[in-house]
Amino acid sequence: MTADFLSVSGLTKTYGSNTVVKAVDFAFARGEFISLLGPSGCGKTTILRMIAGFETPSAGTITIDGQDITTLKPNQRQLGMVFQAYALFPNLNVGDNIGFGLKIAGVPREERRARVAEMLKLIGLPGYEQRYPYEMSGGQQQRVALARAIAPRPRMLLLDEPLSALDAKIRVSLREEIRAIQLDLGITTVFVTHDQEEALSISDRVVVMNAGRIEQLGAPHDIYNKPATRFVATFVGQLNNLDVVITDPANKIVTIDGQPLTLPDLPADAGLNAASVLTVRPEVLTIGAREGNDVTLTGTVADVTFLGSVIRVRVALGKNVISLDTFNDQRSIPPRRGESITFSLASKDLLVLAN
Amino acid sequence: MKQNRFWAWVVFLLGASYFIVPLVATFEFSLRMRRGYYSFDSYASVFSDPNFQATFGYSVLIGIFSILVGIVIVVPAVYFVRLRLPWLRPFMEFFTLLPLIIPAIILVYGYIRLYNSSSIIPFTGSALGTDILLTFAYVTLALPYTYRAVDTGMRTIDVQTLTEAAQIAGANTIQIISQIILPNILVAVLSGAFLTFAIVIGEFTIASLLNRPAFGPYLQNIGANRAYEPAALAIISFIITWGAMGMINVLGRFAPRTSARTD
Numbered sequence: 001m002t003a004d005f006l007s008v009s010g011l012t013k014t015y016g017s018n019t020v021v022k023a024v025d026f027a028f029a030r031g032e033f034i035s036l037l038g039p040s041g042c043g044k045t046t047i048l049r050m051i052a053g054f055e056t057p058s059a060g061t062i063t064i065d066g067q068d069i070t071t072l073k074p075n076q077r078q079l080g081m082v083f084q085a086y087a088l089f090p091n092l093n094v095g096d097n098i099g100f101g102l103k104i105a106g107v108p109r110e111e112r113r114a115r116v117a118e119m120l121k122l123i124g125l126p127g128y129e130q131r132y133p134y135e136m137s138g139g140q141q142q143r144v145a146l147a148r149a150i151a152p153r154p155r156m157l158l159l160d161e162p163l164s165a166l167d168a169k170i171r172v173s174l175r176e177e178i179r180a181i182q183l184d185l186g187i188t189t190v191f192v193t194h195d196q197e198e199a200l201s202i203s204d205r206v207v208v209m210n211a212g213r214i215e216q217l218g219a220p221h222d223i224y225n226k227p228a229t230r231f232v233a234t235f236v237g238q239l240n241n242l243d244v245v246i247t248d249p250a251n252k253i254v255t256i257d258g259q260p261l262t263l264p265d266l267p268a269d270a271g272l273n274a275a276s277v278l279t280v281r282p283e284v285l286t287i288g289a290r291e292g293n294d295v296t297l298t299g300t301v302a303d304v305t306f307l308g309s310v311i312r313v314r315v316a317l318g319k320n321v322i323s324l325d326t327f328n329d330q331r332s333i334p335p336r337r338g339e340s341i342t343f344s345l346a347s348k349d350l351l352v353l354a355n
Numbered sequence: 356m357k358q359n360r361f362w363a364w365v366v367f368l369l370g371a372s373y374f375i376v377p378l379v380a381t382f383e384f385s386l387r388m389r390r391g392y393y394s395f396d397s398y399a400s401v402f403s404d405p406n407f408q409a410t411f412g413y414s415v416l417i418g419i420f421s422i423l424v425g426i427v428i429v430v431p432a433v434y435f436v437r438l439r440l441p442w443l444r445p446f447m448e449f450f451t452l453l454p455l456i457i458p459a460i461i462l463v464y465g466y467i468r469l470y471n472s473s474s475i476i477p478f479t480g481s482a483l484g485t486d487i488l489l490t491f492a493y494v495t496l497a498l499p500y501t502y503r504a505v506d507t508g509m510r511t512i513d514v515q516t517l518t519e520a521a522q523i524a525g526a527n528t529i530q531i532i533s534q535i536i537l538p539n540i541l542v543a544v545l546s547g548a549f550l551t552f553a554i555v556i557g558e559f560t561i562a563s564l565l566n567r568p569a570f571g572p573y574l575q576n577i578g579a580n581r582a583y584e585p586a587a588l589a590i591i592s593f594i595i596t597w598g599a600m601g602m603i604n605v606l607g608r609f610a611p612r613t614s615a616r617t618d
Contacts, residue, residue: 101525
């Protein structure tokens with residue numbers, strides 16, 4: 001990573017006796033697309049609002065490009081922001097909405113007009129200058145809001161759940177568009193969302209937050225494949241929790257429903273016959289054998305859910321019920337409820353999470 | 356069903372006649388200046404009276420200033436209360452209602468005691484000073500209406516998010532209020548303005564006690580000294596007030612349209 005462009009250190013926000021952001025630190029390079037991901041109330045929006053200047057940190061500093069902006073007013077920070085509720089100015093047409101920041105900055109009319117036209121082209125709405133917000137669909141309005149945010153060439157782009165008010169289909173297409181525009185302009189972007197799929201699909205790096213703290217910060221595939229904490233593992237993606245008994249701590253062997261399996265790693269404090277919890281992603285389990293899979297387990301099919309391209313099979317292993325995902329192979333018959341089924345996995349895919 | 360509707364009409368007509376009969380009678384009387392047949396002579400007499408033109412012009416001017424001062428005071432006040440001090444709203448509601456409860460005569464006596472020519476701030480010492488005092492008095496009288504109109508207007512827009520969107524784009528507070536907030540609540544502000552105007556045009560107590568040449572005292576003077584002209588004037592001021600009310604309805608059609616869509 002090159003020099004830190006956005007850096008936050010010891011950032012804390014307290015409302016009365018309630019601390020919603022607890023000494024958060026992170027640093028990002030210029031041009032990165034960063035997501036703040038977490039359940040509602042985890043402090044992600046508060047962090048974004050502190051970066052924007054709408055909230056004053058109780059402690060800590062925020063610097064952008066070497067400049068300490070912690071106490072700067074929002075209108076002095078040269079940032080762009082997109083809101084969940086679009087927040088286009090209802091009294092202004094699209095052209096004046098996009099040109100608002102330029103007008104405030106005193107950019108001459110002709111230059112403004114050219115920049116607005118350029119922005120409308122970028123968001124795929126050329127010639128929409130004279131439209132009013134209420135005449136446009138939600139997706140179009142949000143794209144105009146994006147154009148308004150980036151028209152004055154801000155130092156950074158802040159996105160506060162910009163897709164949450166939109167229908168599912170628009171949400172996916174617009175998030176791809178946002179990412180394409182961001183890559184095109186190379187603008188450092190902070191994106192707040194509670195939707196893990198959104199965060200994983202468009203970010204360079206993801207900050208997973210819970211209860212005011214960072215649980216994990218990393219690239220999407222690291223967050224998903226190597227969750228650092230139990231919270232990250234359960235919040236990001238589907239996860240099976242398996243109750244196992246440690247039968248041979250020295251050789252890292254545990255038993256699940258009487259069937260032994262060897263683990264790559266065990267918590268240091270694991271004792272003989274102690275109960276532990278293993279976690280495994282549904283998609284690393286394969287029906288039948290597969291090359292590289294060194295563990296085979298047998299159970300009873302409890303339920304089969306058809307999800308289109310994927311079939312989710314729930315297998316009972318004693319008290320444990322495991323979900324496993326398999327592609328919808330149209331040439332083979334999906335498993336039936338009550339059948340006995342054998343499936344395999346690679347022991348390296350098992351996650352042993354510290355409690 | 357038919358029975359129901361019959362009684363509904365009876366009640367409606369009874370209620371309507373309560374307003375319409377005196378109005379029609381006044382109008383009919385105002386046409387009788389020339390003996391034996393109907394004419395608009397009384398109206399011609401009113402319009403040709405230089406005092407009518409002078410006092411009406413004066414009241415219109417005071418009305419316009421009252422509207423402007425009212426907007427400058429009320430819009431930022433409501434904006435900041437909604438944005439930063441929402442707990443103050445019940446107090447605002449209460450204080451803006453006071454002018455309806457306290458009679459205008461008490462207000463004007465208070466003004467005269469406080470701002471008389473031998474006081475520290477001798478507003479009544481000059482004609483201009485008294486005009487300013489009169490304007491402030493009218494702003495106060497109209498406060499219950501302007502406050503509620505502006506407050507309702509601001510309820511229809513997302514003040515906080517629009518403010519933040521404008522702030523992050525670089526706008527300061529004055530730019531936000533004048534370029535974003537005010538234009539979006541303009542219809543509400545104008546309906547408050549027309550109410551202010553209607554109040555100012557007919558107001559008698561304060562103008563009379565401050566001894567200013569306003570339309571209200573003129574109406575009173577004519578009413579005490581002439582026969583047919585007062586009826587004509589009553590009809591004229593009625594039409595002005597109705598016109599102002601009608602404008603509020605017309606403007607309602609231009610209220611900002613919501614754009615919350617999910618598609």
